[in-house]
Amino acid sequence: MLDAFIGGLLLVFQWESFLYLLIGATIGFGVGILPGLGGGETLALMMPFIYKMTPEQGLPFLLGMHSVVATTGDITSILFGIPGESTTVATIVDGYPMAKKGEAGRALGASLMSSLIGALIGAGFLAVSIPIVRPLVLAFGSPEMFMVIILGLTCISTLSGHGKRGLLRGLLAGGFGFLCSMVGQDRQAGILRFSFDSLYLMNGLPMVPVMLGLFALPEIIDLSVQETSIARSLPQGKVSKGVREGVKDTFRHFWLTVRCSIIGSFIGIMPGLGGSVAQWVSYAHAKQSAKTLEEREGFGKGDIRGVLGPGAANNSKEGANLIPTVAFGIPGSVGMAILLGAFFLLGLVPGPDMLTKHLTLTFSMVWTIVVANIIVVAVSLLFINRIANLTMIRGNLLIPFILLLCLIGSYTASKHMGDLIVMLVSGGVGYLMVRFNWPRPPFILGFILGPLAETYLYAAMARYKAAWLFRPKVIVILILAIAAAVYPFVQEKRLARKEARNEAMG
Amino acid sequence: MAMKRLILRLFTSLVIVVLSGLPNEILAAPYYEGKVIQIIVGFSPGGGYDRMSRMLAKHLPKHIPGKPSIIVDNMAGGGSAIAANYIYNVAKPDGLTIGAIDQGLAFGQLLKVAGVKFDARKFSWVGSTGVEPTILTLRSDLPYKTIEDLRKEKKEVFLGSVGKASTDYQFPILLKEFVGINFNFVIYPGGADINLAIERKELDGRVGSYSSLKPFIERGLLRPFVRCRVSVQGIESLPVDEDLTNDIKGKRLMSMLAAPARLGRPYIAPPGVPNEIMNILWDAFAKVVKDPELKEDAKKNRFEVEYVSADEIQRILNELFNQPPDIIEEFRKYIKF
Numbered sequence: 001m002l003d004a005f006i007g008g009l010l011l012v013f014q015w016e017s018f019l020y021l022l023i024g025a026t027i028g029f030g031v032g033i034l035p036g037l038g039g040g041e042t043l044a045l046m047m048p049f050i051y052k053m054t055p056e057q058g059l060p061f062l063l064g065m066h067s068v069v070a071t072t073g074d075i076t077s078i079l080f081g082i083p084g085e086s087t088t089v090a091t092i093v094d095g096y097p098m099a100k101k102g103e104a105g106r107a108l109g110a111s112l113m114s115s116l117i118g119a120l121i122g123a124g125f126l127a128v129s130i131p132i133v134r135p136l137v138l139a140f141g142s143p144e145m146f147m148v149i150i151l152g153l154t155c156i157s158t159l160s161g162h163g164k165r166g167l168l169r170g171l172l173a174g175g176f177g178f179l180c181s182m183v184g185q186d187r188q189a190g191i192l193r194f195s196f197d198s199l200y201l202m203n204g205l206p207m208v209p210v211m212l213g214l215f216a217l218p219e220i221i222d223l224s225v226q227e228t229s230i231a232r233s234l235p236q237g238k239v240s241k242g243v244r245e246g247v248k249d250t251f252r253h254f255w256l257t258v259r260c261s262i263i264g265s266f267i268g269i270m271p272g273l274g275g276s277v278a279q280w281v282s283y284a285h286a287k288q289s290a291k292t293l294e295e296r297e298g299f300g301k302g303d304i305r306g307v308l309g310p311g312a313a314n315n316s317k318e319g320a321n322l323i324p325t326v327a328f329g330i331p332g333s334v335g336m337a338i339l340l341g342a343f344f345l346l347g348l349v350p351g352p353d354m355l356t357k358h359l360t361l362t363f364s365m366v367w368t369i370v371v372a373n374i375i376v377v378a379v380s381l382l383f384i385n386r387i388a389n390l391t392m393i394r395g396n397l398l399i400p401f402i403l404l405l406c407l408i409g410s411y412t413a414s415k416h417m418g419d420l421i422v423m424l425v426s427g428g429v430g431y432l433m434v435r436f437n438w439p440r441p442p443f444i445l446g447f448i449l450g451p452l453a454e455t456y457l458y459a460a461m462a463r464y465k466a467a468w469l470f471r472p473k474v475i476v477i478l479i480l481a482i483a484a485a486v487y488p489f490v491q492e493k494r495l496a497r498k499e500a501r502n503e504a505m506g
Numbered sequence: 507m508a509m510k511r512l513i514l515r516l517f518t519s520l521v522i523v524v525l526s527g528l529p530n531e532i533l534a535a536p537y538y539e540g541k542v543i544q545i546i547v548g549f550s551p552g553g554g555y556d557r558m559s560r561m562l563a564k565h566l567p568k569h570i571p572g573k574p575s576i577i578v579d580n581m582a583g584g585g586s587a588i589a590a591n592y593i594y595n596v597a598k599p600d601g602l603t604i605g606a607i608d609q610g611l612a613f614g615q616l617l618k619v620a621g622v623k624f625d626a627r628k629f630s631w632v633g634s635t636g637v638e639p640t641i642l643t644l645r646s647d648l649p650y651k652t653i654e655d656l657r658k659e660k661k662e663v664f665l666g667s668v669g670k671a672s673t674d675y676q677f678p679i680l681l682k683e684f685v686g687i688n689f690n691f692v693i694y695p696g697g698a699d700i701n702l703a704i705e706r707k708e709l710d711g712r713v714g715s716y717s718s719l720k721p722f723i724e725r726g727l728l729r730p731f732v733r734c735r736v737s738v739q740g741i742e743s744l745p746v747d748e749d750l751t752n753d754i755k756g757k758r759l760m761s762m763l764a765a766p767a768r769l770g771r772p773y774i775a776p777p778g779v780p781n782e783i784m785n786i787l788w789d790a791f792a793k794v795v796k797d798p799e800l801k802e803d804a805k806k807n808r809f810e811v812e813y814v815s816a817d818e819i820q821r822i823l824n825e826l827f828n829q830p831p832d833i834i835e836e837f838r839k840y841i842k843f
Contacts, residue, residue: 048575051564141708188693189669190584190591190621199596203581203588328705329552329698337551341560341578344807349721350552455695462692463664463708 005127008363012371017060017364020053024064025372029379031065032072032085034405043338050342055361060368062342066335067119067318067369068376074111074311075380075387079104080402082216086207086448087314089441090279092215093159094299094306107307108384109246112377114257114311117250119373121261122268122316123366126323130355130362133323137269142459143468147477148270149453152277154481155284156442158488159299167485170442173433177446178453180205187455198418206413209423211444212406217427218434220399243384249304256289256305257312264313268320271330275317276448280441282313284484288491319369326354326362537601537783539572545773546579546593547606548586549668553697554718556580557807558635558771559606565800569790582695584621585669586611590774594624599776601783604632606773609715609766612823614671617838622671627823630775630784633791634814638770639736640677641744643719643728644711645704653685653731653750662690666700666712669693670841673766674713677734680763681747683840684756704728715771716741720808734760736767738810759837762829765822770814788816 011017027046043066050058073085078095091111098107129136140148157170183194184204195201250257260282267278286309287299299306324330329350331337343350354362380387410423433440460468468474545563547556556578563576581589586608597603608614612626644663650656656663667675675691682689692709694700697718703709704727711728712719716738722728733744748760775787794800795813804811 047563047577048567137702138706141706142703185583185588185591185621187583187588187695189619190587190623190671192621192623202596203592328702330702331551337580340551341556344557344560349807459692459694459703459708462690 004359004363007360008365009367011056011360011364012060012367014056017056017368020057021060021064021368021372022375024061024066025068025376028065028068028372029072029376032069033076034409043335047338047341055348058342059361059365062339063365063368064372066339067315067372069335070314070318071112071115071119071373071376072380074115074307074314075108078107078111078307079387080216080398081219082402082406083211086211086444087275087279087317088310089211089215089444090283090310090314091307093283093441094301094303096219097300097302098304098307101302103242103302105242105384106246106249106304107302108387109243109381110249110304110307111246111311112380112384113247113250114260114308115315116373116377117257118261118264118312118315119318120370121258121312122265122319123370124319125262125265125316126319126366127363129323130359133269133327133355134352137271137324137328139473140270142456143464143471144473144477145270145273146453146456146460147474147481148267148277149273149449149456151477151481151484152267152273152280152449153442153445154485155277156280156445157439158485159280159284159287166439167488169438173438173440174442174446177443177448178450179446180210180443181447181450182454187451188458200414200416200418203414205422205447206410206419207448208413209410209419210426210447212410213423213426213428214430214433214440214444216402216406217424218431220403221427221431222434224396224399243381246304246307247381250308253289253305253308256286257308260285260309261312261316264316265320267313268317269323271324271328273449273452275314275321276445278313278317279310280445282309285309288487315373319366322362322365322369326350326365327352536570536572537786538570538574541572541574541602543570543574543576543602543604544579545576545604545606546581546589546597548581548583548589548608549606550582550694550696550699551580552699553701554638554715555586555606555608555771556696556698558809561800561803561807561809562635562773562794564803565797566790566794569793569797570786580696583669585614585667585672585675587614587619587621587623587669587671590626590629590671591621591623593774593776594629597776599630599778599780601775601779601787604773604775604787606771608668608672608674609634609638609769609772610673610676610763611671611772612769612826613673613676613763613766616826616829616834617670617676617841619670619841621669627820627827628777630777630779631816631819632773632775632784632787633816634770634772634819635791635795636770636810636812636814637736637738637768638715638717639738639741639767640673640713640734640764641716641719641730641741642678642681642711642713642732643723643730645707645709646726646729648710650731651729653687653745656687656731657685659688662688664708664710665689665691666694666703666709667691668696668700673763676763676841677713677747679840680756680760680837681732681750684751684753684760685747717809734767735764755833755836758833762826762833765826768814768822769819772819784816 069085070087073088074091077083077088077091078099081092081096083089083092095107153174157174158167183201185192185202263282263285264278267281283306286305289305321336325336325340329340331340407420410419413419430440545559547559549555560578563578566576567573581592589605590607590611593603593605615622615626644650665678678689681687694703697714700712719728723730730744732747733741735746735748748757751757792813795811
């Protein structure tokens with residue numbers, strides 16, 4: 001196994017593979033930054049080129065591109081509050097407020113560095129877990145997967161909802177997201193729901209316009225009303241100093257970053273929901289690390305740890321995402337589905353063979369993710385001042401550009417006017433949600449995971465009738481979810497009591 | 507002097523504008539040049555239909571004048587009914603969208619399975635990549651070794667299926683009714699998901715095309731039990747479902763259900779695609795199955811590939827749709843959700 005480990009690394013540095021890795025990483029860089037243009041879509045468009053490549057060229061290209069997208073997607077989330085990818089939504093919650101405070105550089109530095117650490121740990125996790133991977137994935141059946149989705153939703157709801165009714169609103173928003181995901185044909189039989197006889201709605205609400213509309217439009221409205229730049233106040237000193245600060249922050253909270261990376265790796269193994277859920281569970285964990293009541297309130301307003309957690313998790317999940325794809329032929333995400341297609345074309349059959357006969361190749365994939373991320377982070381750190389300065393540009397100049405990007409990004413969903421209408425309507429809904437303090441992240445998670453949740457719930461019911469609720473792993477995950485929901489309240493009470501005591505004594 | 511230069515410039519610009527606006531017909535560019543064909547697979551990635559489509563996407567462009575790019579997208583659900591609905595109702599009949607759908611889809615329509623919003627006869631059928639007989643397999647670690655064992659089993663035997671519009675549901679339903687096996691079904695978005703569920707022991711087995719299941723049989727994960735009347739090399743010795751029942755109606759239905767096996771892995775285009783474009787596609791399909799590079803890839807994937815023409819498919823469909831209505835009514839009774 002050790003020789004496969006090292007052999008894999010050497011494979012990456014063969015000049016041909018490395019060249020394609022660089023090309024892929026460059027494309028991934030651009031794709032991640034553009035809102036709406038997702039890693040998955042672009043990978044699909046790249047397929048015809050990949051047909052002509054050999055495995056040594058095609059795999060580094062694909063992996064280089066895909067693993068970089070999560071790193072650069074964070075950049076758009078922080079700078080504009082618009083998710084560059086569906087997996088970088090959590091970064092918005094604290095990253096964007098930091099940008100508004102003029103601390104964009106710091107947030108960017110932290111997210112880049114934590115992304116790097118996340119990628120390294122994720123790759124390490126993959127390498128280490130290869131012997132136990134198969135039993136691990138096999139241990140989670142449909143009931144357990146459904147509960148993990150519920151866990152993710154609960155984590156989001158407790159975190160992004162502020163105030164007394166935060167949890168309730170979060171769960172309701174998540175439920176509303178589930179509801180919206182049901183528009184169209186149901187996956188079990190193809191029966192139409194909520195389509196109002198419209199051909200466009202027959203295929204459901206497309207994710208990209210909804211996501212862009214929900215997050216981008218309210219911010220754009222906000223910007224245009226305030227008539228300032230994104231960074232409301234003038235930053236102290238050059239932005240690059242902020243970046244260095246952010247990088248140092250990652251090391252100041254090193255163990256938190258590591259823990260969040262591990263969370264990301266673990267959840268990333270779950271096919272399908274890894275990407276979306278991992279960022280939130282790690283955000284939850286980051287918030288729990290707050291030591292005082294004030295600090296807890298600070299999350300959501302620009303705490304650096306709220307950037308570190310998701311930043312690390314959505315890169316560590318990349319390595320973990322490979323596991324179900326390689327070991328079982330079940331893609332962990334849309335990008336992995338494309339990768340899977342590429343495997344078949346290159347003659348590789350996912351399954352036990354990949355972990356034994358082709359172990360060196362599997363390790364080379366792990367190393368590709370690591371190397372690609374290192375390169376992108378290094379390059380980004382060089383240019384980060386320029387990128388962060390975007391937050392200083394007057395809103396009026398930025399808005400048309402961002403709006404155009406969003407419209408184009410939305411239209412690519414189905415190339416139909418309906419896409420733009422959906423985006424505008426979601427924008428309206430998003431604006432109302434912001435106005436009345438309803439959290440948006442649970443909605444988008446419910447929306448994205450809805451079809452998957454329904455598939456798992458249906459399979460669980462069909463297979464086990466109601467008995468699935470009593471399976472041991474299901475109960476454990478349910479307890480975790482309840483704990484995630486209840487713990488913040490308990491912790492708040494405890495902290496409040498401690499502070500009251502301190503005040504009384506002091 | 508200046509006048510002359512101005513006129514010269516104007517003239518050059520005019521020539522450039524005209525040349526760049528030259529209509530394609532004059533340059534005789536092939537229809538598919540510079541275009542992208544989208545193959546929409548009605549299942550989640552990783553299964554047999556999906557892998558066959560990706561293989562085709564790789565080799566087809568060579569055989570289409572203009573060498574278009576081909577990308578593969580997945581639209582899983584309803585046993586590929588969702589993808590078929592899309593191709594039928596939404597996709598434009600411009601030859602740029604092709605669907606990879608379940609061989610049992612026409613049957614699904616006949617049985618009025620909920621969710622079907624198309625008429626299979628109206629699709630522009632492109633063709634199929636060969637005959638794909640259906641077999642029933644169960645996990646080899648289960649105590650069942652023969653059909654008799656299954657018949658005796660009182661507990662439910664859980665099979666994975668992608669939906670009622672698919673043969674992987676219709677075939678075992680007939681076994682349940684006429685051979686008396688206590689099957690129950692759990693629906694997943696694709697063959698790959700079903701295979702994973704089998705490995706997790708969440709399911710007891712599945713019905714599917716022999717070529718999709720061959721690797722698992724060879725690996726020892728699955729044990730084959732029954733096949734449909736249509737056979738290929740490797741499964742001739744399996745009992746045929748028709749022989750397992752004495753009921754005349756049952757035999758008749760099972761024999762009818764074998765027709766989709768001849769449809770193999772069908773590819774469809776929206777209704778109303780002009781004949782000139784269909785001709786290009788038919789030609790390409792007929793050529794690609796003889797392509798030596800494709801044959802090599804097929805071998806790696808354990809596929810047998812041959813061309814079943816659109817005409818042949820229409821014939822099979824007509825046969826199906828001309829069955830007496832009472833026999834269809836009978837079948838419909840057994841399809842419960």
